Amino acid sequence: MNLTQSARDYLTRNLTYEDALPTQMPVYVNSVAYLFGVSALSALGLLVLTGVVMSLFGPDWYHVSNVGHFFNSLHFWSVQIFFFAIVLHLLTKFSIAGWRDGRWKTWVVGLLILGVAILTGLTGFLSQTNWDSQWISVQAKDAMNALGVGAFFNTMNTGQVLTLHVIVLPLVVTALVGLHLFFIRSDGSIKPIPRKRAR
Template sequence: MPDTMPSYVDSYVYLFGVLTLASFFWIIISGVILVIFGPDWWHVSAVGHFFNSTHFWSVQAFFFFMVLHLWAQFLMAAWRGGRHWTWIGGWMLFLLSILAGFTGYLSQNNFDAQWVGTQGKDAMNSVGVGGFFNLLNFGQMYGLHVFLLPMLILFLIGVHLFLVRKHGVVEPLPLDDGYDKENRRPTGSPVPEGESRP
């Protein structure tokens, strides 16, 4: 595995990934506290409101930085150099996170949750999975939200980080300034025999 940071990572653009990870850390911390005390607590007590809000705002930061991370990696074509599984894994994380966020809305146990649940149930029925996922079933949605989806996300984050460590950060795209530095001539002009690159 690479053990030094390449010079091109000296940019704030490369911080969006770790900011997403830091947000996820706070989502887990606040979520575990919410799980311990339950809806009666997070809707009623002042401390419950605080941790409910912490959980909510951590999610906002999580998606904010994840999408910025996605923009950055897309614009630098970060799937190059055998990094396609890092890219695909990132997409899987994004889609799973949307499901986790959605089941989170359903787990709020308030008017928002009922509204989202009744609207979403029609969508589930229309794509034929309404028999498996009942969005109005708080127990099912809560279970998916606090156990299955976080475990999947945690596992995929582990794989994602391992792949980033294994392959290193993608090198910047080559700068096409019309001059081929390696062969010291304008880009695209023929290289004579015996003078070519090694």
């Protein structure tokens, strides 16, 4: 078995260049509601970019530097836009029953992205090393402990939450987003729900 040949055949069947980078789209893709996903993706890009800059200068940077604080503000508002867009995207896909025609995979991966993003957001709040982090960490620990998760994930362990926030969870989110986009481009935009004909 030639793995390279198999991978090429799989892509040929599921994701051609035209699928991945389309130059035409079904005419029913004609609403602002189709822009929420790409808005979330854009905000995610900004989150990664501003996060990388903040990582380069270290976790204390934004407390002592005006430039650092501005980058923290960019990161903070990117988070808000990201979740705003992702919630609208979710509501839109729910409204159009976007799981039809075999697109349940895209739906499931999208929800997993939301779940991991919420965890990434939590570790972000915990990594701020300010009063909010103090308060959220002692509050969130009760929820984690009650579920038995606190034994492995200590919200008050700054080293653990910081590394989760800047490396592990972004990698998981990015990988899931990649899979989500693969399914979207492979399957194409779902057809409208058939309407009952007026008698």
